[in-house]
Amino acid sequence: MEFLAILLALVIVCGVLVVPAMRRRRAQQDALGGAGAAVDPAHGHGFVPAERLDVRLPGPDPELLAAVEEARRTQDWKPAAELLARTPADTAAELRWQRVQTLAGAAARELAETPGTGGMWLRHWRVVAPKDAGGAAVQAEFLVQQALRDPSSQDYRMILEEARTVCREAALLAPGDPVPYIVELGVARGLGVSEAEFQSVWETVVSRAPQHMGAHLAALRYWSAAWHGSQEQADAFARRAAGGAPAGSLLPALPLFAVHDHLPDVVLVRSLFDSVVVRQAVEAALYAVAHAPAGHPVLPHVRHLLAWFLVNAGQYGPALEQFRAVDGHIGAIPWTYEEDPVAVYAAYRARAVAGWEHSPR
Secondary structure (H helix, E strand, O other), rough: HHHHHHHHHHHHHHHHHHHHHHHHHHHHHHHHHHHHHHOOOOOOOOOHHHOOOOOOOOOHHHHHHHHHHHHHHHOOOHHHHHHHHHHOOOOOOOHHHHHHHHHHHHHHHHHHHHHOOHHHHHHHHHHHOOOHHHHHHHHHHHHHHHHHHHHOOOOOOHHHHHHHHHHHHHHOOOOOOOOHHHHHHHHHHHOOOOOOHHHHHHHHEEEEEEOHHHHHHHHHHHOOOOOOOOOOHHHHHHHHHHHOOOOOOOOHHHHHHHHOOOOOOOOOOHHHOOOHHHHHHHHHHHHHHHOOOOOOOOOHHHHHHHHHHHHHOOOOHHHHHHHHHHEEEEOOOHHHHHHOOHHHHHHHHHHHHHHOOOOOE
């Protein structure tokens, strides 16, 4: 009888909690999938077909993609090294940061696909040119990405400590370059250093690149509730940065990233996206996008997140404007948080098309 009672309790729990949760999850997936099936946005709207979407970058950078493809195809690191050598830290710090991230990510993906031999070009780069500042920065970022990919690994802290050592080596090789210190922000987050120690690294970053949007995005994660801060601390950090931003800066969009970091795991109601906090963050991001230089390397990052928020808020026309500006490259938040970035991006894009076509104009 005791066994039957336990079994009955389990059935009740599954019926009350598990099944409805599964239904909510299935409903959300069906909503996305249904929109994608109803409209093929590649036809009639000039969008890139889903099978051709590139998850490596948030926006176009033909030189970088050529270097990545050459490294993968021939294991030759020299095109990547030459590209970083002509991407100066003083006038193109945002672009240099993004290129370091992408090269490190390419090596990490190769290693994941072919353990032991993938990404050998990065190892060759470091062995053959140990004094190359670009190679050191890429290796440091590669190590951070490797560690954060599996925080439960027994080698987690050891890899991050090695990354910190390489960060400091890269900083010595390129005095004034903020990128090694931006990478070190990721190390500090992963190691869970004290607020005082993190702030010390942060002050070094802002002394070199006070308006660096990529650096602010990296720092924001430390202050989020998912890591070592709280929603209040993340919001405060984002608001301070946005409030002190000069004309043409993307920093007014930072609160939108803070909002996204603290949304519920499952969002099913549009009213959340109509709230004052979300609406103000979206409006500030739209302002930043409208006034930022057209070629700002981090501009696509903001457009991708804006498109996600605008679709969820039912603002399909403005969402389509963002999709048209970035379509083809989807290596950005929020898509990179998904198991299948291409499918989720394509579904949101389809929702924007369907919503716009059925809205009164």
